[in-house]
Amino acid sequence: MFNLMIRICLLLGVCSTLQAKDIIHTEKSLYRNISVVKEDSLLCLVFETRKDNPPYQTCVDETDKKRLVFSYTKLVLSGLLYKPEADHILVIGLGGGTLPMTLKELLPEAKITSVEIDPSVTKIARQYFDYQEDDRIDTVTQDGRLFIKRAALNNKQYDWIILDAFNGDYIPEHLMTQEFLQEVKQVLTDDGIVTANTFSESKLYAYESATYQSVFGDFYNVKRRNTGNRIVLATNNKSLKPLPVIKQNAEKWQTAFDVFGVDSDWIYHRFTPEKDWDENSEILTDQYAPVNLLKND
Structure with missing residues (x-):
């Protein structure tokens, strides 16, 4: 064999x-x-x-299948420190299905929609990574941007949108632009949040940051220094929750996070509102999304 x-x-x-x-x-x-x-x-x-x-897209430890292996997956849970309750969650990009299955357990009342363009990825997630749909987890085979456009037309809204689509090299360029993020904002509830998995060491770091700021205003960076992991945590509100509130939520989540091998205090200490990029950087648009910058030298 x-x-x-x-x-x-x-x-x-x-x-x-x-x-x-x-x-x-x-x-x-x-x-x-x-x-x-x-x-x-x-x-x-x-x-x-x-x-x-x-890079590996998803890994599962067969000796402890609930343990979250990747730092970026743990950092996505920053959304729960910022917004402890969410009824409707949208995940763009499935991978092995680790995030939907984790959130299903952490949020027993939430409805979770996973959007994945590649039916082969969904099939493999089911076959090898224990991804299972039920009345609380739904999978849609569709391009993420098309799904969000149609959701807006149908007046659907989500409390939490997780942007986690990768093509192997980086985020698909049509899911990085100002126009796309404006469409995402349209389907967020008034107190909804976005957590976007990006890289802090990408040449597009400043461009991405400026683009998110142009749509959502100030946001939290949640990242590990000296690694590539960075989560953009943006909200539909004009002001961010203060860090002491996030710290309190971290303390409340720790027992639940233990099952997944996640330290909520470690996540809390990754939050920063610091604008560590050139705010005059060009904004990524549907007409300007420089593919040549997607890869580092």
Whole structure:
């Protein structure tokens, strides 16, 4: 079976960077080459890219499946420190389905909609990563921007929108622009929040920051220094909740977070309102979204 997998991945062109891993599954979808690999106790989803070492999109620790492996996934839970209750959650980008399944347990009353453009990703999430839909979790196979446009036309609104779509190299450029974020804002409730998974070390850092500020005003950066992880936490309100309130919420969430191996105080200390970018940076628009800046040297 393993030799068969090697032959398949050679045909798909994904073996060059994955030969050292135990390849569990490979397939070529409409959008990308996808692999599921095993490394020690971790089972991981990989989107093939032009990079020598493509980043893992999702990992599950098979010895403790609820434990959140990635820092960025933990940082997304900053949304709960800012807004402890949410009835309707929208997740753009599925990966292995870790976030919807975690939020389902943390928020027992919430309805969660996951939007994923690639049906192969959804299929793999179900087959390998225990992603399960039910009356509280729904999956829509559609481009995230198209979904939000249609949601606005149908007057749908969400308390919390999580932007977590990646194509393997970076965020799809049409999900980074001012026009897109304005559409996102249209489907937010009055006290709704957005948590967007981006990178603090990207050449687009200042452009992205200026773009979010142009739509939402001041926002919190939630990030780890000296890593690539950065969550933009923006709100539909003109003023941000003060840090002491967020700290109080962190203390309330700690027991629930323990199940997932998450330290809520660690997340709290990643919050900063600091504007550490050039506020005169150009705003990303549908006409100006420089793809050449998506990759670092």
